[in-house]
Amino acid sequence: MNAPVQMRKPKETGVPDNKKYLHPLLLKNYGNWKYHDRPRPGVLHHVSHSGDEVWSVRAGTQRQMDVYTIRKLCDIADKFAEGRVRFTIRSNIEYIVSDESKVAPLIAELEKSGFPVGGTGNSVTMIAHTQGWLHCDIPGTDASGVVKALMDELYDEFRREEMPNRVHLSTSCCEINCGGQADLAIIVQHTKPPVINHDLVANVCERPTVVARCPVAAIRPAMVNGKPSLEIDEAKCMCCGACYPPCPPMQINDPENSKLAIWVGGKNSNARGKPTFMKMVASGLPNNAPRWPEVGAVVKNILHVYKEDARPWERMADWIDRIGWPSFFEKTGLPFTKYLIDDWRGSRANLNSSTHIRF
Amino acid sequence: MAKKMHDTPNLDQLESGPWPSFVTGLKELAKNKDHVVDLLGQLEESYKTRKGYWKGGTVGVFGYGGGVIPRFTELKNEDGTPKFKDAAEFHTLRVMPPPGMHYDTDTLRQFCDIWEKHGSGLIAFHGQSGDIMFQGATTENVQKAFDEFNEMGFDLGGAGPAVRTSMSCVGAARCEQSCYDEAKAHRAVLNTFLDDIHRPSLPYKFKFKFSGCPNDCMNSVQRADMAVIGTWRDNIRTDEALAKKWFAKHGMDELVNDVVARCPTKAFQLKEIGKVKSGDRISSVAVNDTHAVEIDNRDCVRCMHCINVMTGALAAGTDKGATVLVGGKSHLKIGGLLGTVILPFIKLDTDEDVEKLVDFAQRTIDFFAENALEHERTGEMIERIGLANFLEAMEIDADPAMVNSPRMNPYVRTDGWDDEVAKINAKKNAA
Incomplete structure (x- = not known):
């Protein structure tokens, strides 16, 4: 008999500390920023109480990125931004540079590589989206x-x-x-209300859960063709699709x-x-x-x-x-x-x- | 070299145009990965039929009950075999990002190498809950990829009825509007609930989000069961040099129309310098030789507008902390809910302060776990039981900052009124 396979136990490390990923000037001036302005679209200029200044250059990405694209973005960070980047909530990438003279060449490099610079201030920024x-x-x-x-x-x-x-x-x-x-x-x-595949409901769906999920109480248990299934009061149904995730045989997509x-x-x-x-x-x-x-x-x-x-x-x-x-x-x-x-x-x-x- | 590409006439149309194309990226990956060749095949089919073809399942890593989003193809041939067999499994690992989503390139390159080896090579920075989404692993490779990410110091995020991955803004790292150490609070809270993140057993999801100021860049009020939003109690700070610089550039029309007129509580006034009030709740600053801005901080609701417009000339005060709102969520089931103020102000300067936030989060989650119905979010639970009952359970006194107005109907039994007044007076006298 084979010895039981020893599985690796996870290290429950949780949310990692971000300090080691911060650009050196962000770390140095943490919590000590004074004001910012925007010298041009796509660029934020932050000034610290210490007198330090940083320029952040923001660029759009496709969010769903292949490793080659990410490595290209890393090459640019290594060349201009001391090997640090951050992402915004809208999947834009930001490069932080401590030298104003690097801003223009960084922008040129990003745009040449296909990443539009912008998304700051009064722009239409990248679309938050799903899968x-x-x-x-x-x-x-x-x-x-x-x-x-x-x-x-x-x-x-x-x-x-x-x-x-x-x-x-x-x-x-x-x-x-x-x-x-x-x-x-x-x-x-x-x-339109979901189209129910009655052959599958009994095996796939926990029926009380599905009934409870409906915001307008339009779903009730029923026997259909001799099988336990669900039926919908189509006059009540407002077609929200809440029943579909817990019960895929209630196909809402059309x-x-x-x-x-x-x-x-x-x-x-x-x-x-x-x-x-x-x-x-x-x-x-x-x-x-x-x-x-x-x-x-x-x-x-x-x-x-x-x-x-x-x-x-x-x-x-x-x-x-x-x-x-x-x-x-x-x-x-x-x-x-x-x-x-x-x-x-x-x-x-x-x-x-x-x-x-x-x- | 991977196998031959499928024809993708629909997806091909998403390669033209100036915005970076995810299709072009997938095709690059497909040159070396059959997995992605078939993913493109299935996605093209979705574009043709306008239907999705993934179903969930049960895939995870040893020791955890969540954090992996399993995806199995439902696009089958008549004999039940997958139409695109190399993409029959396409699972996602949700990995928690560092607060503020800062990275160094060594880390990103390591992510890429691991995901090129064990997965499809497709990574999203980031998902809507904030996770790094490593998309496209076979069931067999999920554990291998996780082990390597975990050895790097990264951990899986939440999925299902669990405490979910959190997000915090750039905050103190690069923003003058930051009112607390977002990263510290983010880690202190989330890392208290690792068991609830990794082993889903709550009634439904629970999300925390951390925004450093009332601009709420993390959308926490609309999306988080508990939103921690930075604010301050003392006066707006002023800087005369920057105020004059701003005025010289923007002028009187902009000051009046874009700032004075847009103050929601009319706390912001423009006055001749000689007529500016003084007082311990008044902030004022000259914008030129004749005129000054006067802000009555008692009326200010900390909306951020004037500070956003006149950055540096005006700034948040120094007695900083956060407002905590509970119960934000999207539509299902009872309709969208914005968070409700539960803690009007807490300090978050010291470890003890942060510990109080953690304690409040812990008691909220405990109450949620005990009292919410299955698939009921915190906001829905509070809607069902009434805010007063939630406050009583949390041992928090009612505060007029929690409401837009007192009740507008008499349908309440008030025979405990005298006792409540006595309690309030006793507390006042004891203070």
Whole structure:
């Protein structure tokens, strides 16, 4: 008999210390920064109380990176940035340099290597996104492909700082919205109830769990063709897809009926107004891979109107607060349908209970 | 050399255009890896049919119950064999990043070498929860890759009903707006819950996020069950040289329209220098020879706007700490919830201060584990039981900073009112 294989026990080291990865001047001036400015799009200039200065050069990446791309980014760091990099929450890479004269050659090297420099200040920065068809088990669409198609279109806005304020975008390949809140978000919106494969439910799904998961109590246990399964009250179902992850035989994704919706006005910052959630302003857009042109057109239109109409420092939410929703729909030309009137819990707070109307 | 590539007419269209292309990167990897050749085959099929073809399963590493996202292909031939057999398994390892996502190139190159050897060579910096996502390992190779990452000093993140991987902003390392040591708090809290990260056994996920100031660059208020957001209690600091420099560049129109008019509580005023109030809660600074900015810090809600616009001329105070909000989450199941203020202000300067945050996090998670229903997030639990009950369990006094307004309906039984008032008075007198 073979001796039992000795498995290696994990070292539960947790979150590693970041001190050894910090650029030397960041370590030296930790907690002692005085102010910053932006000499040009894609560059932040930070000044410490000690008098030290650093320039951070930010560049866009594809997030889903092959090892060759990462090594190329490392070569650039070794050449210009003392072998240190960091990533932003939106998957941009940042190089920190202690010598201003290195900034221009670093930018040239990044752009020559295909990494656009920008994403700072009042730019349209990289789209926070999810996994989609590449790796998710419940995706209604792709993520990286949508992002690539859109960022090709928004490339110039990434490299400039010409928007009224910063613009954060996100995409999500199902209604769970892993892409998160943003000034403008693209999210799958299913339009038909799930199609149930009754042969599989009993073996794959824990039925009480699935019943409990439904936000509108539209799912109940049932015997179908002599097998224990589930059935849906289709009049109640609002097609959110919450039942699909715990029960894959309840297929919610559909090549035609899974549409894309556009949401605007999410803001996490406390600056000016309190943080806000985004609001749905368009839906019914086709899931048109590989470049989703209909989605791109709506996104670019909204961003264009915002860019032209908003005042300095107005985020998308601040701008709409000032001009009002009727103006938003008029200026963007988007139809205001009855589906945009909230009827979920707490929705009365979203109705206008005043005579505050702009004419 | 890998096997012949499949035709990918849809994906090929994502190689044109100026933005870096993940398809081009995958094709580079596919030159040497059958794994990626078949991944591209399956992805192309998704683009054609507009359907996903992955299912989950159970794959992990020895000693842990989570941190690996298993993916098995569901794209099968009629005989049940995988249509793209070399990509039949494509699991992801979630690895926790250092706070602020700083790296040196030696570390990144080591990641690349390990993942080229044991995985597909595809890495995401970073996933939406903050993990480094090493995507595309066979079941057999998951353990080998993990062992090497773990020996480097990196550990798996959370998945499923667990404490999840956390994120913190660049913070004190490079931002003048940082109000506490984000990295220190991030590590102190997360590393307390390693068992809850690695062995999922909570009712549902629990996320912490750490933002150094109210700009909340980590989106913590919208996404974190516990959001730790830096703030300060004393006065906004001013710097006359930088204020004058700002004004010389931007002028009166911008000062009035972009700063004064945008202060949400009208705490920020522009005055002739001779009319500026003095007082221990007033900050003021001259912008030229005739005019000055006056901020009444009692009315200031620390929104950051004026500091963002006039960086350096204005700065957060020195009595810094954090506000802790609990219960943020996305739509499922009851709708999106923003976090609610539970600790209006805590100091985070010393190890003892940070220990108090860790203790609060521990008690919150304990209560969540005991009281939440299956698949119920913390915010939903609080919605169900009412904030007052949560506060009572946490032994935290009600505070008007926790609400937008007092209640707007009479549907509450108040026969304990006198006792509550007596308790509040007793505490006041004891203080």
